[in-house]
Amino acid sequence: MPDFNDLTLLPFCAGLTLIGLIGSWFAWRRRGAAAGTRGVAWSLLPVSLYLTGLLELVWDVVRSAVSWVTHLIFSPTVWAGVALFGVSVVLYVVSGFARSRRGDTPREPKKQKQPKPAGELTTTGPAPASAAPAKAAKPKTKGGQQDSSEFDEIEDILKRHGIN
Template sequence: MPTYDASTLLPLCAGLTLLGLIGSWFAWRRRGLAAGTRGVAWSLLPVSLYMTGLLKVLWEVVRSVVSWAAHLIFSPTVWAGVALFGVSVVLYVVSGVARGRSPKEKAQKEKAQKKPASPAGQLTTTGPAPASATTAKAAKPSKGKAKQQESSEFDEIEDILKRHGIN
């Protein structure tokens, strides 16, 4: 890639600005003030970049990115690194799946399922089972009953609001 040369880029930037200003004049005549003004704004950029020194910075950035991309594409070492990264990701995912299927967890789940529920008040290894544990399970209302209770509560609230004149 060619190097940055200020003496070559000044006429190039001035020419781009001049062409842009001519195009902006035609845009102003055909499409109006807004299009012409926008064209002038874009036309002044090349000379302003040159005068502030940002054109040199932009040139170096583009040159560095192109060099990096060429190195990335044509280097076997880089592609070996990309392959190792892929293998690493696959191994990490496989380890997560294997972790969920560990034999210790299966054995613990089977023991928990085989363990019989102790009746209320009976002594166990952790102490007596609370009597409220079995009655709480039996006293749970079904979903249909819960919805009926909620709707009846809302009906009561609506009646109270109507009595007070609030709709």
């Protein structure tokens, strides 16, 4: 790409600003003051970029980006690297599936839980009531149904709330 110096950039920026100001004047007449003012704002940008030195910076960034993209597109070594990257990703994913299907994951031996007596205090607190040993079977009446006493009703309420 050609390298521009100050003598080339100044007329270019002045020309862009002049064309923009002429367009802004027409926009002001046809669409109103808001459109014209916005056009003047955009028209002043090329000269302001030149005067602050940012135009050279923008030019260098664009030139470097274009050089990088052309190198990326037309270089066979870059495409070989992209292909190898893709192969490595595919192999990694396939190895994850193979490991999960075959069971290659190292497993820790299962610890045998020893039953704790009901009511014993542990580091986490007392065992919940549901972990207590099962209660004796309730006596049944002649018809095979349970006694309908107040205690049975209270017990049903507690069971509904998850309290045994």
